[in-house]
Every structure is written in structure tokens, then in C-alpha cells.
Amino acid sequence: EIVLTQSPGTLSLSPGDRATLSCRASQSISSGYVAWYRQKPGQSPTLLISDASTRAAGVPDRFSGSGSGTDFTLTISRLEPEDFAVYYCQQYGSMPASFGQGTKLDIK
Amino acid sequence: QVQLEQSGAEVKKPGSSVRVSCKASGDTSRSHTITWVRQAPGQGLEWMGRSIPSLGLQDYARKFQGRVTITADTPSSTVYMDLRGLTSADTAIYFCARSHDPSYGMDVWGRGTTVIVSS
Numbered sequence: 001e002i003v004l005t006q007s008p009g010t011l012s013l014s015p016g017d018r019a020t021l022s023c024r025a026s027q028s029i030s031s032g033y034v035a036w037y038r039q040k041p042g043q044s045p046t047l048l049i050s051d052a053s054t055r056a057a058g059v060p061d062r063f064s065g066s067g068s069g070t071d072f073t074l075t076i077s078r079l080e081p082e083d084f085a086v087y088y089c090q091q092y093g094s095m096p097a098s099f100g101q102g103t104k105l106d107i108k
Numbered sequence: 109q110v111q112l113e114q115s116g117a118e119v120k121k122p123g124s125s126v127r128v129s130c131k132a133s134g135d136t137s138r139s140h141t142i143t144w145v146r147q148a149p150g151q152g153l154e155w156m157g158r159s160i161p162s163l164g165l166q167d168y169a170r171k172f173q174g175r176v177t178i179t180a181d182t183p184s185s186t187v188y189m190d191l192r193g194l195t196s197a198d199t200a201i202y203f204c205a206r207s208h209d210p211s212y213g214m215d216v217w218g219r220g221t222t223v224i225v226s227s
Contacts, residue, residue, distance in 0.1 A: 001170060035213030037153075044203055044220055045145075045153065050213035057215070088153050090213065095167040097143070102152045 002026055002091050006100035012108040019076040021103045023089035028069045033093030036065055036074045039102075040085045048087075049074060079105075110134040112204055112218035119224045125192045128221045130204030132185040141207045142187040143214055144178060146200040154200075159187050160210060194225045 003026040013019055023034065032052040037045040047056040049065035052072055062077040076083055084107050089100040115129040130142060143158040157168035161180035168176055177190045191198060202221045205214035 031211070033211065037213075039153075044217040045205075045214075046217070047213045047215045050215075051211070056213065086152075090153075090155070092207075092210075092213070096169040097155045097158070097167075098169075099145075099153045099155055 001096055002029065002094050002098055004089055004091060004098055004100035006087075006089055006103045008103060009101075010104045010106060012106055013079055014108045015079050015081055017079050019074075019079055019083070019105060021074040021076075021087055021089075021105075023067075023072040023074070023100050025070040025072075025091060027094075029072075029091045030093030032068050032072075033091060034065070034067065034072045035090045035092065036063075037088045037090065038083070038085050039088065040082070045088065076105075110206060110208075110216045112206060112216055114202075114204060114218040114221045117222040117224070119226065120194050122195055122225055122227055124194050125190060126194060126198075126223050128189045128191075128202050128204075128223070130187045130189070130218055132187075132206065141210050142178075142180070143205050143207065144176075144189045145203045145205060145214075147203070147220075148197070148200040151200075156189070156202075161187065191223075194223075196225050199223065199225050 005024045007022045034052045036049040039045040053065045064075045086102045086104050113131045141160045144156040146154050159166050159178045159180045180187045204218045206216040
């Protein structure tokens, strides 16, 4: 079973800043099958990125994903107020799938 | 536009079982998957298992093997998640989520079903 470790646990930034979130896997993820989700308080998660770098429909272009093998990154180029939330990476290249423990992005 | 409608909140006794349903409406692709994810209070997301109804395939997290069963009723576009041997550690919000293809992330989520296990 692949274990995903996200860092940092909490990231304190200001609106307009650039955010870089990391997701490291315990073994290589087949075909780069990594997704990123944002979860706002009291809401269901929403898909941001699929296949490591493909933005989901309707996701603003300030969100970008990159990486391969065991190291993946979500970058938010200019933080908007609605971006302060918790972010999860997920791998679905190897069953069972798994999530990282999350990175909380809060306002500095 | 696909939507997922989940069944209502449940309160269960320790040792009992719970069934949560997830009904898909709208345009669904033939190869879509339905995944169950849970979130304990104040905790992160936990992948429980998935079903690919068109293939009759299920996968489960090792943690839940033998305790969870995911079944699909294709004619009604409903997927069920049964969890047995409930303990207080199973108190959580249970989400179903759809991927339009097994090689894609989960792009449609249900609103979640709260399950409380308490004596």
C-alpha cells in the first residue's frame, strides 16, 4: 500500500502569495496517477488536478500540478481568499488508493 | 451534469452494521467508478474502497477488508456501502465520489452521510 506524506502540515500565507504544496509517495506511482483536492470547512472535497498535472473542468489556471515518480507538487500562483482551506493529494495508480494527511493553508 | 445523492444520517449501536447509499443522476459514463471516502471528526480523508459497476469490480482498503462491502445496483444507478462491526472509531462523514474513468480523479462528490456510533 502506497503511503503519501504531505508537507508542510500547515502553510501560513497572505492573499496574493504563491503557495507550493508537496506530496511524497513511499513508492513510485504508476502513470503519475495523482490527484489534488481542496476541501473548505463543512464542504465536500473538490477535484483540482488529475493525472498529476491536468486541471479539472472549471478550475482556475492559478492552480497547477507537477511531478512524477514519487514527488508531486501543487502550486497556487496567486492566492485568493477562497483558497484558504485544506488540500489533499491522492494516488490512484495502485490499489488500494490512498490520500495524504492534508496540508492546511491558512491566512497569515 | 452528474449528481450524487446520498442517504440520510444514521445513529448506530456498537457492534451493529450500517448501509449508506449513493444514487447517481444525470449523464454517467459507462466506465465510471464510485469510491467511498470517510472523514472522522477533525481528521483527514480516508479511502475505503471503490466499485466499477460496468466491470463488476470492487477494491477495498486493507484496513476495511472483511468489514466493508460495496455493491452496485446498475438499473437504479445506486451504489451501496455496508460497514459491519461498528465501533466509535467509525463515527465519521461518509462520502461517495465519482470518477468518469478509473484513470481520472474523483470529479463529482456527494454531500456526505454522517454516521454516529454510540451506545
